[in-house]
Amino acid sequence: MNDQPLWTPSPERAAATNMASFIDFVNERHGTSISGYAALHRFSVDRMEDFWTAVWDFCGVIAQARGETVIADKAKMPGARFFPDARLNFAENLLRNSGKHGDAITFWGEDRFRARLSHAGLRDEVSRMQQAFAAAGVKAGDRVAAFMPNMPETVVTMLAAASLGATFTSCSPDFGVQGVVDRFGQVEPRILVCCDGYLYNGKVNESLARIAEIVAQLPSVERVVVVPYASEKPDVASVPRAVRLADFLAPFAPKALAFESLPFNHPLYILYSSGTTGVPKCIVHGAGGVLLMHMKEHVLHCDVKPGDRLFYFTTCGWMMWNWLVSGLAAGATLLLYDGSPFIGRGNILFDYAAAEDMTHFGTSAKFIDALAKVGLEPAKTHRLAALRAMLSTGSPLAPEGFDYVYANVKRDLCLSSISGGTDLVACFAGGAPILPVWRGELQCRMLGMKVEVWSDEGRPLTGEKGELVCTAPFPTMPLSFWNDPGDRKYRAAYYEKYANVWRHGDWSEITPHGGMVIYGRSDAVLNPGGVRIGTAEIYRQVERLDEVVESIVIGQDWRGDVRVVLFVKLREGLALDEALAKRIRDTIRNNTTPRHVPAVIVQVSDIPRTKSNKIVELAVRAAVHGQSVKNVEALANPEALEQFRNRPELAA
Numbered sequence: 001m002n003d004q005p006l007w008t009p010s011p012e013r014a015a016a017t018n019m020a021s022f023i024d025f026v027n028e029r030h031g032t033s034i035s036g037y038a039a040l041h042r043f044s045v046d047r048m049e050d051f052w053t054a055v056w057d058f059c060g061v062i063a064q065a066r067g068e069t070v071i072a073d074k075a076k077m078p079g080a081r082f083f084p085d086a087r088l089n090f091a092e093n094l095l096r097n098s099g100k101h102g103d104a105i106t107f108w109g110e111d112r113f114r115a116r117l118s119h120a121g122l123r124d125e126v127s128r129m130q131q132a133f134a135a136a137g138v139k140a141g142d143r144v145a146a147f148m149p150n151m152p153e154t155v156v157t158m159l160a161a162a163s164l165g166a167t168f169t170s171c172s173p174d175f176g177v178q179g180v181v182d183r184f185g186q187v188e189p190r191i192l193v194c195c196d197g198y199l200y201n202g203k204v205n206e207s208l209a210r211i212a213e214i215v216a217q218l219p220s221v222e223r224v225v226v227v228p229y230a231s232e233k234p235d236v237a238s239v240p241r242a243v244r245l246a247d248f249l250a251p252f253a254p255k256a257l258a259f260e261s262l263p264f265n266h267p268l269y270i271l272y273s274s275g276t277t278g279v280p281k282c283i284v285h286g287a288g289g290v291l292l293m294h295m296k297e298h299v300l301h302c303d304v305k306p307g308d309r310l311f312y313f314t315t316c317g318w319m320m321w322n323w324l325v326s327g328l329a330a331g332a333t334l335l336l337y338d339g340s341p342f343i344g345r346g347n348i349l350f351d352y353a354a355a356e357d358m359t360h361f362g363t364s365a366k367f368i369d370a371l372a373k374v375g376l377e378p379a380k381t382h383r384l385a386a387l388r389a390m391l392s393t394g395s396p397l398a399p400e401g402f403d404y405v406y407a408n409v410k411r412d413l414c415l416s417s418i419s420g421g422t423d424l425v426a427c428f429a430g431g432a433p434i435l436p437v438w439r440g441e442l443q444c445r446m447l448g449m450k451v452e453v454w455s456d457e458g459r460p461l462t463g464e465k466g467e468l469v470c471t472a473p474f475p476t477m478p479l480s481f482w483n484d485p486g487d488r489k490y491r492a493a494y495y496e497k498y499a500n501v502w503r504h505g506d507w508s509e510i511t512p513h514g515g516m517v518i519y520g521r522s523d524a525v526l527n528p529g530g531v532r533i534g535t536a537e538i539y540r541q542v543e544r545l546d547e548v549v550e551s552i553v554i555g556q557d558w559r560g561d562v563r564v565v566l567f568v569k570l571r572e573g574l575a576l577d578e579a580l581a582k583r584i585r586d587t588i589r590n591n592t593t594p595r596h597v598p599a600v601i602v603q604v605s606d607i608p609r610t611k612s613n614k615i616v617e618l619a620v621r622a623a624v625h626g627q628s629v630k631n632v633e634a635l636a637n638p639e640a641l642e643q644f645r646n647r648p649e650l651a652a
Contacts, residue, residue, distance in 0.1 A: 450470055
């Protein structure tokens, strides 16, 4: 166990946080004497109605009505309903800022494009888009889809749709035709907003030919709005029902925004599961739940304040985009980025951080690991005085990743490894600005989330590995899966193993510090000889070696048991030989157990991943076992799967 934390906020810094103010707010309102995070968390799960009402008031939710009931049917999971009598509008809450805290949005398209949008400018653009959507017949309950890069027009599209009560859904423009049709085809949008291209690694990729193919397979789409990016005036003649953005908006001048007053659980977003094991599930999230949960996470857990400058490296096909955009409700300026994060050997995002006084830097564990591999030292090369917090998600951040950040990015920094998912468009565990950061640990279970770790038999565990569960309702439980009669798929996804308890599918542990460690997906847990091993335990050891760029591990069915098979991607020009294989095995054995040591190690040239950069262990396992991999369109590099089939090293 770690003897000392890597970082502890000074008493002055902790006292100046929103979380410290919230504790005072709760104590004054309820006559409690809460002191510290552990007591606040207990209050948040033991007195849930009081807690969520306090979040609503402290964060200043704008609503036409709240109602007396905080949680109806609170014993039901699923089935509990938060603020069932409330009426509000999500977009109104995000567009509240008067403009006294600088820009609403700053945009970088790699090192080639720059744009800014003031708060007044954002409201004007949302007003024009709202009017254009309304003129096109869009109304509450309709779907508006975006096939867009992470740029200001995407935010405008979402806010305009939400202002009318339409449900917004998005994919990133690197998706193939079938991947988009598999998603949008299920939810039948009336409007499709798209770009004529997108930027990646210095190259502008044209999109209009693919968009024409997509629209041909989406009969529900009545209007295609094409945003210029690859060219100033895109030729849309080849795209059915298409109009350029400028022409779509031309009849409308900015005017005062009108916001549809809607129920708390009105459908705001449709997000999609990764889709690597079948057609993606369409997960419907409610406006009030997303607003309340994200305000809690931004204001309390991330300490976002008016005027802060919030960045997360994400595409519009990942839930972190939805999470990022909600930062407007906390008064933050959104720092959007489109393109590769590795321009200039990974310096581009730190160039952005320095140039724009970034206060919150959100990224993935894989990006941090990649920076460490190339030896980047932004603390020496960039001015990061404004940076207070760094957030990491997408996969578990290894202890060595924590070491790298504090040694090479910034010493005085709250490094928050966070974990949740598309399923809840939020976090179960993450950071707290009043807590220390311990090496390899997520700082805490999030407020209002009754998270536990359970054995297979449903016994709560501390200091042991097990299933991450949530035993009480929370505001962003999905409203439903789209087109799921009787909620059969929905219940099977989360509630099949433990009755009335959300099983998230992460193999986890609660630490003595009250934090958490995530060891990987529980459906990818290895089981050699009946011993369950989290894949992250192996990745942590293998990827410490300089020769290894990345790895993926699976369990192969083998002679009535399971054996551990490790695939490694090595630095360019290196080949796996017996000496390196022995070093890999020795590193794993010396730092874990003999059970963790792979029976077979195989070199590959690439590792398949989703569009949101997550490696796909289940797809690789299926390929190794000669099974078909469903919906390869969900992968960023589907061609990489072929090298895992028919490997002579794995033949029985």
